[in-house]
Amino acid sequence: MPTAPILLVDDEHHVRSALRRVFELAGLPVLTASCADEAGDVLRDRTVSVLVCDNRMPGGSGVDLLARARALQPDTTRIMLTGHADLPTAIDAINRGEVYRLVLKPWNDGDLLAVVQEARERRRLVQALSTGDEATIRSLAQAVELKDHYTAGHCDRVARYASLIAVRLGLDEETQRDLRWGSWLHDCGKIGVPESILNFPGPLDPTMRAVIDQHPAWGADIARRGNLPKAVVDIILHHHERVDGAGYPGRLRGAEIPLLARIVGAADVYDAMTSDRAYKRGLSPEDGRRELYRLRGTALDPEITGLLLDQLRAGEDSRTALAENDTPETNHRTRAG
Numbered sequence: 001m002p003t004a005p006i007l008l009v010d011d012e013h014h015v016r017s018a019l020r021r022v023f024e025l026a027g028l029p030v031l032t033a034s035c036a037d038e039a040g041d042v043l044r045d046r047t048v049s050v051l052v053c054d055n056r057m058p059g060g061s062g063v064d065l066l067a068r069a070r071a072l073q074p075d076t077t078r079i080m081l082t083g084h085a086d087l088p089t090a091i092d093a094i095n096r097g098e099v100y101r102l103v104l105k106p107w108n109d110g111d112l113l114a115v116v117q118e119a120r121e122r123r124r125l126v127q128a129l130s131t132g133d134e135a136t137i138r139s140l141a142q143a144v145e146l147k148d149h150y151t152a153g154h155c156d157r158v159a160r161y162a163s164l165i166a167v168r169l170g171l172d173e174e175t176q177r178d179l180r181w182g183s184w185l186h187d188c189g190k191i192g193v194p195e196s197i198l199n200f201p202g203p204l205d206p207t208m209r210a211v212i213d214q215h216p217a218w219g220a221d222i223a224r225r226g227n228l229p230k231a232v233v234d235i236i237l238h239h240h241e242r243v244d245g246a247g248y249p250g251r252l253r254g255a256e257i258p259l260l261a262r263i264v265g266a267a268d269v270y271d272a273m274t275s276d277r278a279y280k281r282g283l284s285p286e287d288g289r290r291e292l293y294r295l296r297g298t299a300l301d302p303e304i305t306g307l308l309l310d311q312l313r314a315g316e317d318s319r320t321a322l323a324e325n326d327t328p329e330t331n332h333r334t335r336a337g
Contacts, residue, residue, distance in 0.1 A: 003049065004029075004047045005028075005031045005048060005049065006023055006048070007031045007033065007039060007043070007052070007053075008023075008052050009032070009033045009054060011035055011057040015054070015105075019052065019112075022113055023116065026113055026117075035057050036053075036061070036062070039069075040072075044072060047073065048076050049077070050078075050116050050119045050120055051066070051069050051076050052079045052080075052081050053078075062080055066099055078100055079101050079103060081104075081112075082105060100119050101115050101119070125226070129228055138184050140188070141184035141187075144190060144191050147190060147195050158267045159179075161270060165304055165307050166263065168307045178229050178260060179235070182234075182239075182261075185236055186264055188236065189215035189216055189217065189221075191219075192215065197211055216238070217249055234260065235260050235264050237249070237250075237261070238261035238265075239264045241257045241262075241265065263304055265300060269292070269295065269299065269300060270288055270308065285312070289309055289312055292308065293309060
């Protein structure tokens with residue numbers, strides 16, 4: 001299937017030419033329009049992956065065009081490129097056109113290209129999630145992980161830890177499926193976070209922190225657009241809440257945090273602590289369990305954390321017992337069947 005093109009809309013010819021050159025050099029198909037009405041005709045006739053439009057144009061504003069595009073092609077990712085950004089315009093673009101990003105003129109070619117590439121990937125992710133196919137959902141989550149090489153396997157490990165808790169709680173099969181999908185996709189919003197931030201080799205400054213803190217909301221929006229169950233959306237949105245109310249994005253406390261988000265939150269914290277990252281070495285399993293215990297009742301739900309600790313200790317005890325009994329004779333018997 002051919003790749004849906006990008007639609008660039010600006011009333012200035014030199015701007016359209018400059019934008020076209022940026023994306024064509026990157027091998028991306030491009031359509032252009034000089035006004036909102038012309039762009040509307042294109043949107044009625046052609047499927048568009050990303051719409052990049054100016055705001056101040058003859059024949060209709062960019063905000064009006066964004067709203068029209070939202071109705072005509074809901075899956076198209078919308079970006080406003082403007083030299084006249086103000087708060088009312090930004091709010092209007094978000095509320096009426098569900099704009100993905102607002103980029104100021106003059107733009108940086110590399111930054112704009114990265115935003116559009118992320119927008120294209122976001123659209124592909126939404127469309128793939130709409131299939132509701134479990135293998136597709138897992139593979140998409142793994143693809144998002146590739147942006148940060150330190151998190152390879154993270155979503156699978158979080159799902160595994162979460163499932164240990166789910167079994168102890170006696171959750172039904174449908175709820176366990178939602179938990180599994182939410183575990184895989186909890187970080188899918190990182191598709192909108194630049195790799196320079198994800199792989200930054202040290203503590204993040206406040207600006208970088210503000211960007212990465214958007215990933216739960218961005219991910220929840222992707223899952224919502226992909227028509228995934230509300231329980232999955234809630235996991236993605238609230239997995240960084242804390243039971244003491246100091247988390248984000250909603251500052252929820254205790255039982256205000258959805259149960260499945262509390263489960264994934266505990267699993268996510270444990271795996272993050274015991275995995276190597278760009279800025280730190282991972283803790284040993286024993287030190288990770290000690291840190292989990294310390295976080296009970298502040299960051300993490302005490303009951304859920306207790307269940308996870310029980311399961312982790314049981315697994316460690318089983319591995320120790322196996323190691324102690326791992327003699328040449330038992331190895332020989334095992335291999336012989």
